[in-house]
Amino acid sequence: MATFRQHIYGDIVNSSVARLREELRGTYTPKKAGRFIDNNITYDIGKVRVDDTDIYVEFSSKIPEELLVKNYTKEEYFKEVESLITKERKPFSIEMEDLVVGAKIMDQKKRDFVRVVYKYVDTDLYSDKDVAKRLKDSSSKLPEYPGVNSPFGRMLLVCLGEAIYDTLAKDVALFIKSNDNVFKKHLSKAKVEKLD
Secondary structure: OOOHHHHHHHHHHHHHHHHHHHHHHHHOEEOHHHOEEEOOEEEEEEEEEEOOOEEEEEEEEEOOHHHEOOOOOHHHHHHHHHHHHHHHOOOOEEEEEEEEEOOOHHHOEEEEEEEEEEEEEHHHHOOHHHHHHHHHHOOOOOOOEOOEOOHHHHHHHHHHHHHHHHHHHHHHHHHHHHHHHHHHHOEOHHHHHHHO
16 A cells, blocks of 8 residues: 555656656657657656655657668667666666557557666655755745645655656656667668658
8 A cells, every 4th residue: 555655756756747748749749648759769758656765757769670770670779778878877777678569469569669767766856955945935835735734845845846857857858869869870761761
């Protein structure tokens, strides 16, 4: 059974993820189910999990295997993306994942994805000192949160929402940049021209 912290932090993080997802869908080409596409690569900001001390958020991108140069494998693509991402900010986990999509047997397609999970420790996102200073300097009314009665608690949740949004935005930008760099390096121009 989830704790109060897991519920309230989960709500804050999910709200930040939803806001970021909508901004990205406004910047890039939106797809169904909250996904978006940039430079022929489909992205998704997926599951959020909150435990007693940490927050986990999953990102994924489809490996555009059909648009890559001949003899360049999806495994090589994954390794290059992994190398670029971990060079800048090591995720909690990164793996290549196979999914089969399509409801009917005849329509099923196998898709390969880069799946990254980032771990955020709440004490890295804000400090009690920063929350107290923000509360002292704030003249605006704080949002109400069910079960959170103190102004400090409400300001802490405001700080958490802002910090997780900013950190997620940076991590998604790194994820997109890494995929984009590898894709452009190994792109088959002839295959992409057929799409246009």
